[in-house]
Structure formats: structure tokens, C-alpha cells
Amino acid sequence: MKQPTVEELLASARVVSVPMSVRFRELTHREALILQGPAGWGEFSPFPEYDDDESATWLRAAVEAAWHGFPTPVRSRVPVNATVPAVQASGVEPVLARFGAVSAVKIKVAERGQSLFDDVARVAEVRRLLPEANLRIDANGGWSTAEALTALESLAPYSLEYAEQPVMDTADLRAVRLEVQRRGLPVLIAADESVRKAEDPLRVAREDAADLIVVKVAPLGGVRRALDIVAQAGLPAVVSSALDTSVGIRAGVALAASLPELPYACGLATLSLMDGDVSPEPLLPDGGWLPVRPLTVTEELLDRHEAPRDRANWWLERLKRVSGKL
Numbered sequence: 560m561k562q563p564t565v566e567e568l569l570a571s572a573r574v575v576s577v578p579m580s581v582r583f584r585e586l587t588h589r590e591a592l593i594l595q596g597p598a599g600w601g602e603f604s605p606f607p608e609y610d611d612d613e614s615a616t617w618l619r620a621a622v623e624a625a626w627h628g629f630p631t632p633v634r635s636r637v638p639v640n641a642t643v644p645a646v647q648a649s650g651v652e653p654v655l656a657r658f659g660a661v662s663a664v665k666i667k668v669a670e671r672g673q674s675l676f677d678d679v680a681r682v683a684e685v686r687r688l689l690p691e692a693n694l695r696i697d698a699n700g701g702w703s704t705a706e707a708l709t710a711l712e713s714l715a716p717y718s719l720e721y722a723e724q725p726v727m728d729t730a731d732l733r734a735v736r737l738e739v740q741r742r743g744l745p746v747l748i749a750a751d752e753s754v755r756k757a758e759d760p761l762r763v764a765r766e767d768a769a770d771l772i773v774v775k776v777a778p779l780g781g782v783r784r785a786l787d788i789v790a791q792a793g794l795p796a797v798v799s800s801a802l803d804t805s806v807g808i809r810a811g812v813a814l815a816a817s818l819p820e821l822p823y824a825c826g827l828a829t830l831s832l833m834d835g836d837v838s839p840e841p842l843l844p845d846g847g848w849l850p851v852r853p854l855t856v857t858e859e860l861l862d863r864h865e866a867p868r869d870r871a872n873w874w875l876e877r878l879k880r881v882s883g884k885l
């Protein structure tokens with residue numbers, strides 16, 4: 560596919576800083592560079608600490624969205640989960656209220672500075688509020704193998720659908736999965752960082768390290784590349800966001816809408832954790848679903864959320880450097 564030149568990328572680039580309503584990943588604002596090309600809008604928003612090599616896949620995804628467009632969808636809406644950051648148990652209800660009705664909830668656990676007691680209390684509170692929902696946890700690799708097994712034993716009474724990246728290392732993930740099976744714990748193991756941050760996103764599947772994979776468009780380099788990884792992995796996939804504006808969420812919806820099978824609700828409702836967007840019709844969940852529809856972005860909203868000058872310059876320099884790696 561033909562790639563835009565750096566001049567073409569810079570021509571439409573706008574940098575925004577959107578306030579978070581609930582702190583997530585230590586972030587109070589989410590910065591993103593928004594681009595417009597012949598096929599629509601694209602988002603380039605690797606987290607600030609990512610290096611240029613890791614950021615290149617994010618730019619490929621933005622170029623796909625804005626210059627090439629998305630594959631033909633096979634469904635017209637996608638189910639989504641609520642996402643509960645590592646808040647105190649008392650803070651769970653107001654967070655859930657932001658998402659409206661949902662059939663699944665993903666709960667962050669293993670946050671630095673917190674204990675298993677905090678995690679159990681948070682999961683118990685979600686279960687108390689939503690007795691029927693499918694619950695998943697995401698440790699972002701924050702546990703050791705032993706800690707993960709202790710935690711999964713302690714959380715078993717709350718009926719978890721799956722545990723996302725309980726440990727960081729892929730070999731450890733496999734060990735946790737095997738031990739969970741040996742102990743008969745009723746929880747599946749999902750890989751996220753082991754897919755999106757790995758040199759080889761298929762290693763997890765080849766080594767039987769997970770029961771399912773989490774796929775995110777930007778870190779994997781676009782909808783088509785993510786579809787290809789899912790097909791080659793041969794494992795069920797959960798589509799999730801990278802905490803994007805509606806532009807990035809639209810790409811996640813495109814992926815979820817094009818997968819031949821979509822057995823799990825997607826982690827694409829994260830705009831509910833933000834206080835603003837670049838679209839006047841943000842892709843927010845309605846009754847636990849997101850529609851597959853075109854997206855409008857307005858100058859007015861790009862202006863309203865315009866990033867401070869120094870941050871905008873930082874992003875434009877990053878875009879120039881990373882475009883050399885496409």
C-alpha cells in the first residue's frame with residue numbers, strides 16, 4: 560500500500576490533550592495526534608514513554624485508517640465491557656455508572672502500591688453490583704507466578720471469565736496457565752502485553768501460553784495486521800482499546816466488526832473514562848454496544864482540546880522521526 564510522505568502526514572496533524580474523568584495508567588490527560596487523509600481520520604497516540612520503534616506500529620495503524628480505510632465489516636454493532644481502573648471499592652459504583660448497562664466488566668488489579676486485599680474488595684464490589692455480568696481482571700503483568708496463583712485462588716469465588724496478563728513474561732504466563740488447569744481453577748488466561756509488546760505476537764499461541772489473546776489495533780499496526788495475527792494465532796480474540804479518542808476507538812470497532820468470530824465483549828468503551836472527545840458524536844456505549852458507523856471530527860473540538868504548544872511540538876517531532884520508520 561502507498562504510504563503518505565512526512566509532509567502529507569504533517570499537513571493535517573493536530574495534537575489534542577483530552578482530560579480523563581477517572582485516572583487510568585496514572586494519566587490525568589490523554590494526548591493524541593489526529594490526522595486526516597483521503598479515507599478519513601487516523602489517531603497516532605503511543606504512550607509518551609514508548610520509543611520510536613514501538614511507536615511505528617501505531618503510526619501504521621493511523622495511516623491505514625486515514626489513507627486506506629477499513630475492511631468490510633461482518634456485523635453492524637459490537638458488544639463492549641465496562642473498564643474499572645484500580646479504584647477503591649467505594650469508587651466502583653460511580654465508575655460503573657459512567658458506562659450504563661453492560662454485560663461484562665474488566666477490572667484492573669495488581670496496581671503498584673496496592674495489595675491483593677484491595678483487588679479482592681474491588682472485584683467483590685463489582686460482583687455485588689452486577690451479579691450476572693462476565694467479569695475479567697487485568698493485572699498488566701504485575702504479579703509474580705506465585706502471586707498470580709494466590710490471587711486467582713482468592714478471586715475464584717467471584718467467577719472470573721478470564722485473567723489478562725497475570726504475569727509479564729510469556730514463559731511464566733504458560734506456567735500460570737498450566738498450574739491453573741492442574742488446580743482446576745475455573746478461569747481462562749488471556750495474553751495482552753505478550754501479544755502487543757512482543758517481538759513475535761504469535762509466540763503465545765505457538766507455546767500454548769494463553770487461552771485467548773487481547774488485540775489492539777494501534778500497537779499491532781492496523782486492523783488488517785491484527786486480523787492476520789488473530790487468524791494465524793487460531794485463538795479466540797478480545798478487541799480492546801489503547802485508551803484512544805473516538806478516532807482510535809473507530810479503528811477498534813472496525814477490527815471487532817471484521818473478525819469472523821467475536822466471542823467476547825470488547826474493551827472499547829473507554830471513552831466513558833474521558834471528559835471530552837474530538838467527535839461531536841463520541842463512540843460511547845449504548846446498552847453495552849457500540850455501533851459500526853462513520854465518524855465525524857470537528858475543528859471546534861480539535862481546537863477545544865488543543866494540546867499546549869510545547870506538547871504539540873513534542874508530538875510533531877515524534878511524528879517526523881517515526882515516519883522515517885514506516
Ligand SMILES: O=C(O)CCC(=O)C1=CC=C[C@@H](O)[C@@H]1C(=O)O
Nearest residue numbers: 584642665799800801802826829
Ligand atoms: O480493555 C479494556 O477494557 C480497556 C483498555 C485497557 O484496559 C487498556 C488500554 C490501554 C492501555 C492498557 O494499560 C490497558 C490494558 O492493559 O488492556
Ligand SMILES: [Mg+2]
Nearest residue numbers: 697699723751
Ligand atoms: Mg491489558
